[in-house]
Amino acid sequence: EAVSGAQLIAQALRAQNIEYMFGIVGIPVTEIAVAAQAVGIKYVGMRNEQAACYAASAIGYLTGRPGVCLAVSGPGFLHTLGGMANATINCWPLIVIGGSSDRNQETMGAFQEFPQVEAGRLYNKLSVRPSCLEVIPAVIEKAVRTSMYGRPGSCYIDIPGDFVNLQVNKSSVKYVECCLPPPISVAEHSAVSKAASVIAFSKQPLLIIGKGAAYSHAENNIRKLVDLCGLPFLPTPMAKGVVPDNHPNCVAAARSTALQHADVIILLGARLNWILHFGLPPRYRQDVKVIQIDICAEELGNNVRPAATLLGDINAVTEQLLEEFNKRSWKYPSNSEWWQKLRGKIKNNEERSKELALQKSLPMNYYTVFHHIRELIPKDCILVSEGANTMDIGRTMLPNFYPRQRLDAGTFGTMGVGLGFAIAAAMVARDHTPGRRVVCIEGDSAFGFSGMEVETICRYNLPIVIIIVNNNGIYTGLDANSWEEMLKFGDPATCVPPVSLLPNAPYEKIMSAFGGKGYFVKTPEELQNALKASVTDNQTPSLINVMIDPQSERKKQEFPWLTRSSL
Numbered sequence: 137e138a139v140s141g142a143q144l145i146a147q148a149l150r151a152q153n154i155e156y157m158f159g160i161v162g163i164p165v166t167e168i169a170v171a172a173q174a175v176g177i178k179y180v181g182m183r184n185e186q187a188a189c190y191a192a193s194a195i196g197y198l199t200g201r202p203g204v205c206l207a208v209s210g211p212g213f214l215h216t217l218g219g220m221a222n223a224t225i226n227c228w229p230l231i232v233i234g235g236s237s238d239r240n241q242e243t244m245g246a247f248q249e250f251p252q253v254e255a256g257r258l259y260n261k262l263s264v265r266p267s268c269l270e271v272i273p274a275v276i277e278k279a280v281r282t283s284m285y286g287r288p289g290s291c292y293i294d295i296p297g298d299f300v301n302l303q304v305n306k307s308s309v310k311y312v313e314c315c316l317p318p319p320i321s322v323a324e325h326s327a328v329s330k331a332a333s334v335i336a337f338s339k340q341p342l343l344i345i346g347k348g349a350a351y352s353h354a355e356n357n358i359r360k361l362v363d364l365c366g367l368p369f370l371p372t373p374m375a376k377g378v379v380p381d382n383h384p385n386c387v388a389a390a391r392s393t394a395l396q397h398a399d400v401i402i403l404l405g406a407r408l409n410w411i412l413h414f415g416l417p418p419r420y421r422q423d424v425k426v427i428q429i430d431i432c433a434e435e436l437g438n439n440v441r442p443a444a445t446l447l448g449d450i451n452a453v454t455e456q457l458l459e460e461f462n463k464r465s466w467k468y469p470s471n472s473e474w475w476q477k478l479r480g481k482i483k484n485n486e487e488r489s490k491e492l493a494l495q496k497s498l499p500m501n502y503y504t505v506f507h508h509i510r511e512l513i514p515k516d517c518i519l520v521s522e523g524a525n526t527m528d529i530g531r532t533m534l535p536n537f538y539p540r541q542r543l544d545a546g547t548f549g550t551m552g553v554g555l556g557f558a559i560a561a562a563m564v565a566r567d568h569t570p571g572r573r574v575v576c577i578e579g580d581s582a583f584g585f586s587g588m589e590v591e592t593i594c595r596y597n598l599p600i601v602i603i604i605v606n607n608n609g610i611y612t613g614l615d616a617n618s619w620e621e622m623l624k625f626g627d628p629a630t631c632v633p634p635v636s637l638l639p640n641a642p643y644e645k646i647m648s649a650f651g652g653k654g655y656f657v658k659t660p661e662e663l664q665n666a667l668k669a670s671v672t673d674n675q676t677p678s679l680i681n682v683m684i685d686p687q688s689e690r691k692k693q694e695f696p697w698l699t700r701s702s703l
Contacts, residue, residue: 189219
């Protein structure tokens with residue numbers, strides 16, 4: 137009995153328990169998508185390969201098993217590079233399958249010919265082309281396994297166009313079973329007891345929870361550790377919710393103070409990169425002791441020489457620490473000077489935010505908008521957020537109570553991820569937690585990167601609530617009057633500020649054009665009404681275009697998180 141290359145690919149993905157494929161079909165990969173649907177894989181056709189690749193990568197983070205991005209050769213493949221790099225830098229598993237030109241036309245200037253396997257090496261843990269149809273299942277198993285084992289990342293599989301419809305006898309195919317779940321490694325015992333001693337002797341400890349902890353499903357053990365030891369903790373943006381943001385030990389509202397004065401820092405699946413200011417002075421004490429817990433040996437010791445290194449799975453190593461502290465019965469005193477200092481700072485910062493949130497002036501500012509969003513969105517919704525001020529202020533104002541329910545620009549600071557991430561989250565929610573909503577909060581500039589995915593959202597009827605916090609530009613914009621004045625000076629290309637976008641752009645009409653509900657909002661009352669209507673209607677996608685003061689910015693030097701890194 138004969139089987140085609142397309143069928144082999146689809147069956148092999150299904151055998152590896154792959155659930156979702158995102159892509160754009162065309163020569164030579166259309167048959168692969170058709171075959172994938174035939175074996176029960178859900179295929180979502182997107183409007184740009186970049187967004188498709190972002191969506192597939194979010195599946196890996198949300199489920200622990202890679203999503204697949206399917207792209208055509210040449211330009212199609214090249215548009216997936218952003219998603220591959222984003223996945224690898226965020227340490228999320230992903231599979232990209234790219235069609236390539238027929239083998240018998242190599243070097244002849246074939247249609248969309250490009251050295252895809254070589255190009256893929258820079259962005260992926262593995263970049264391979266199967267040598268013949270018979271080995272496709274084995275190559276796919278290796279790619280899926282490699283994407284998940286150790287530190288997760290992206291893997292690329294190149295499929296020559298002539299493989300897709302080529303047939304081979306089933307009996308000659310090397311079929312393989314589903315790969316085993318990633319093995320779980322634990323830290324050496326001496327490192328665990330050393331770490332516990334360093335923590336027990338600390339005067340000003342701080343636990344930093346990274347998205348690696350969220351990925352390893354360590355929430356129950358980390359909550360137990362925080363409660364058992366009474367430690368102050370700080371989540372990185374995507375680790376919000378591993379321990380709920382409203383936990384009394386959360387010091388996110390005193391972030392700078394906590395980092396600057398901690399004498400012992402425990403890193404749980406977080407890296408000392410730009411997001412954490414590299415662990416260096418003046419943001420940290422010169423003599424800070426760092427305890428690093430990470431799945432990747434090469435990460436240990438980056439930027440700061442650690443006091444203890446615990447190599448292993450975050451969840452398993454946290455359990456080791458729990459056992460150690462259960463023996464020691466040590467708890468950090470809640471009445472210490474350190475706690476008083478942190479609580480004072482938290483109170484101070486929260487009051488400043490509240491003051492800004494309750495300002496009655498129009499147009500609204502960011503804080504007012506987020507205040508109303510926080511009051512009205514479901515507590516268990518998945519929050520997708522991108523933008524500059526929108527993402528930064530949203531992170532401090534919108535709490536997360538559950539793990540893996542905040543997706544944002546991440547370690548790579550990637551703009552354009554929002555709608556792809558939201559589509560992936562909505563697919564996973566529909567299948568695994570029906571009724572859970574996805575709320576996607578975008579800056580107006582960030583929305584522009586993949587705004588046409590609104591059509592995809594409407595086509596698959598995903599009840600996503602998109603909220604655009606619209607300040608007519610990147611960082612800041614112009615109001616309609618200033619814009620009109622500006623145009624009198626001549627050609628907009630020479631006189632309009634590079635950060636400006638069209639004032640009062642009616643983005644909500646993109647949603648209503650495709651059958652969803654669009655709202656144009658200028659006042660807190662209109663915002664409340666639009667939010668209530670969108671959250672109540674769990675059948676229809678909606679887009680709320682919220683006009684804010686074009687000059688509204690965050691509180692001064694408040695969130696040093698993002699200074700120069702993103703639009």
